[in-house]
Amino acid sequence: MGTPPATMEVNLERLFFVCPATARAVDVGVETEIGTLLRIKSETLRARCPACGQVHDWKVRDATLAQAA
Numbered sequence: 001m002g003t004p005p006a007t008m009e010v011n012l013e014r015l016f017f018v019c020p021a022t023a024r025a026v027d028v029g030v031e032t033e034i035g036t037l038l039r040i041k042s043e044t045l046r047a048r049c050p051a052c053g054q055v056h057d058w059k060v061r062d063a064t065l066a067q068a069a
């Protein structure tokens with residue numbers, strides 16, 4: 001825990017997706033800057049789902065953001 005260093009103003013957004021098999025929000029381990037995220041939001045991200053173990057294609061625009069503080 002502790003206070004994160006405040007020198008860098010780069011805020012990484014952690015992407016959560018909803019697993020279509022289990023309807024659970026899953027953390028696929030992807031963090032990105034908001035600027036990058038906006039650039040790739042029409043893309044599809046393929047990742048292995050930690051909830052069901054399958055590989056899903058998720059639309060980046062469908063991601064739920066959680067601030068990776």
Ligand SMILES: [Zn+2]
Binds near residue numbers: 053
């Ligand atoms: Zn899944």
